[in-house]
Amino acid sequence: MSDTHTKIAIITGGSRGLGRNTALAVAARGIDVIFTYCNNKAEAEKVAAEIKASGRKALALQLDTGDSASFPAFAETIAAALRDTWGRNHFDYLVNNAGHSAPGPIATMSEEDFDGLYRVHFKGVVFLTQKLLPLIADGGRIVNLSSGLARFSLPGYAAYSSMKGAIEVFTRYLAKELGPRGIAANVVAPGAIETDFGGGAVRDNADLNKFVASVTAMGRVGVPDDIGPMIANLLADENRWLTGQRIEVSGGMFL
Numbered sequence: 001m002s003d004t005h006t007k008i009a010i011i012t013g014g015s016r017g018l019g020r021n022t023a024l025a026v027a028a029r030g031i032d033v034i035f036t037y038c039n040n041k042a043e044a045e046k047v048a049a050e051i052k053a054s055g056r057k058a059l060a061l062q063l064d065t066g067d068s069a070s071f072p073a074f075a076e077t078i079a080a081a082l083r084d085t086w087g088r089n090h091f092d093y094l095v096n097n098a099g100h101s102a103p104g105p106i107a108t109m110s111e112e113d114f115d116g117l118y119r120v121h122f123k124g125v126v127f128l129t130q131k132l133l134p135l136i137a138d139g140g141r142i143v144n145l146s147s148g149l150a151r152f153s154l155p156g157y158a159a160y161s162s163m164k165g166a167i168e169v170f171t172r173y174l175a176k177e178l179g180p181r182g183i184a185a186n187v188v189a190p191g192a193i194e195t196d197f198g199g200g201a202v203r204d205n206a207d208l209n210k211f212v213a214s215v216t217a218m219g220r221v222g223v224p225d226d227i228g229p230m231i232a233n234l235l236a237d238e239n240r241w242l243t244g245q246r247i248e249v250s251g252g253m254f255l
Helices: 017-028 041-053 068-086 111-135 158-181 197-204 206-214 228-234
Strands: 008-011 032-037 058-062 091-096 136-145 184-190 246-249
Touching (some): 008 017, 017 032, 017 041, 017 091, 017 228, 032 041, 032 068, 041 058, 058 068, 068 111, 091 111, 111 158, 136 158, 136 228, 158 184, 197 206, 228 246
Parallel strands (some): 008 032, 008 091, 091 136, 136 184
């Protein structure tokens, strides 16, 4: 039987960090969740179990968002899951969250690291979104993740931040081209957050943590609960007239 009233979100990189927090926050708002993980199936299954325990449906799917050749098959898997689990042909929300860090100064950064960041943070987002566009319901939402580093500059993050800058421009074009379908596309740009991202440096390096807090208006480092609920809120109908915007959620870093 079709469940046309329940909303469905797809979140990439949902097994840990901000993606995990976002998946749980979205589920807490009564939305079913399909999320991807790259390698850690055990952690993904824990997140799925937690969502199911809250009363929502959850499905964890393996996907390397840097491997664009796998996207057509992934889209077919999504289409089958929508039919089999929800009796539907479309989902409502796409959150492109998956990512990694490969810091290094411009003088010594490798092409391998650069290409890896490009495949995951820019090319992967562009072409995964493209392949899923036929499955996104009219009136849906797309949220892409950028970074505060696309606005302010810290040595060592030139490549990563450049990909995020590209995503911000791409998102404005998504908003323009998908507007006729009533699909809103926005960017959320977190500041420094205490997660395992980048080896957990912001979380575990006391000096770095103190520095971030010192340049943040709110006087502390961000935590995942500062981001996931904000993204979940952005998907709500109350924000239907918001599109093509960059929303920085950094507690006021480098104001």
